[in-house]
Amino acid sequence: MTERRFSEYADRNGLAILEVLRHEFSTATSVLEIGSGTGQHAVRIASAMGHLNWQCSDLDENHESISAWLALAKLANVLAPVSLDVRTAQLPTSAYDAIFSANTAHIMSIESVKRMFALVGETLTDGGIFCLYGPFQEAGECSSPSNAAFHQSLRSRDPAMGIRDIEQLDEFGERSNLRRRRLYAMPANNNIGVWIKDRQKGSDNDHA
Ligand SMILES: C[S@@+](CC[C@H](N)C(=O)[O-])C[C@H]1O[C@@H](n2cnc3c(N)ncnc32)[C@H](O)[C@@H]1O
Numbered sequence: 541m542t543e544r545r546f547s548e549y550a551d552r553n554g555l556a557i558l559e560v561l562r563h564e565f566s567t568a569t570s571v572l573e574i575g576s577g578t579g580q581h582a583v584r585i586a587s588a589m590g591h592l593n594w595q596c597s598d599l600d601e602n603h604e605s606i607s608a609w610l611a612l613a614k615l616a617n618v619l620a621p622v623s624l625d626v627r628t629a630q631l632p633t634s635a636y637d638a639i640f641s642a643n644t645a646h647i648m649s650i651e652s653v654k655r656m657f658a659l660v661g662e663t664l665t666d667g668g669i670f671c672l673y674g675p676f677q678e679a680g681e682c683s684s685p686s687n688a689a690f691h692q693s694l695r696s697r698d699p700a701m702g703i704r705d706i707e708q709l710d711e712f713g714e715r716s717n718l719r720r721r722r723l724y725a726m727p728a729n730n731n732i733g734v735w736i737k738d739r740q741k742g743s744d745n746d747h748a
Pocket residue numbers: 547550574575576577578581598599602624625626627641642643644647648652
């Protein structure tokens with residue numbers, strides 16, 4: 541039997557995420573999702589935003605669930621998941637004009653998060669948009685007691701996990717020409733950070 545897993549969190553927070561992406565990805569065409577998980581975000585967002593070509597990706601262990609969600613939804617604008625582990629992936633340059641990832645930064649080690657930002661910087665087109673959803677800390681502080689408790693529970697599960705500082709994500713972004721333009725407050729003390737890939741000095745687009 542095919543395993544189509546269900547995440548209550550993805551289901552509950554999906555509509556609020558969709559509302560932000562309707563705005564941020566309104567003119568995007570080609571989206572890479574990093575860490576598609578169950579596959580629920582891909583189905584919800586791509587079915588509501590038919591102008592997007594959505595590429596799912598994740599570690600191989602999650603492909604069965606993603607594929608099962610895609611088989612049920614039968615969406616023409618979503619591609620089957622590709623294997624993508626940010627620790628080892630090589631991605632083509634300037635291949636996507638938008639990238640989305642949800643609830644990945646606190647699960648990955650900080651080295652992997654740094655590598656994810658480097659990959660995003662490489663594979664986004666100039667002017668492309670990266671939306672990262674999840675809980676973040678600001679100035680080293682969690683935004684709520686529940687996030688602080690979540691941070692501690694992640695740390696006790698695996699010391700490499702934990703809620704990340706938005707300032708540190710900005711630093712990773714700066715190294716890859718990614719400049720944050722917004723931080724949306726989302727339900728349940730989550731956020732969406734939005735980074736834009738700056739046009740490279742001397743690129744052809746400077747003369748357009
Ligand atoms: C908490 S789940 C979130 C899943 C989904 N995005 C959601 O919001 O429901 C974390 C996701 O990060 C992925 N992940 C963890 N380490 C990764 C890595 N090194 N490269 C790519 N994805 C990774 C996991 O496989 C999993 O899908």
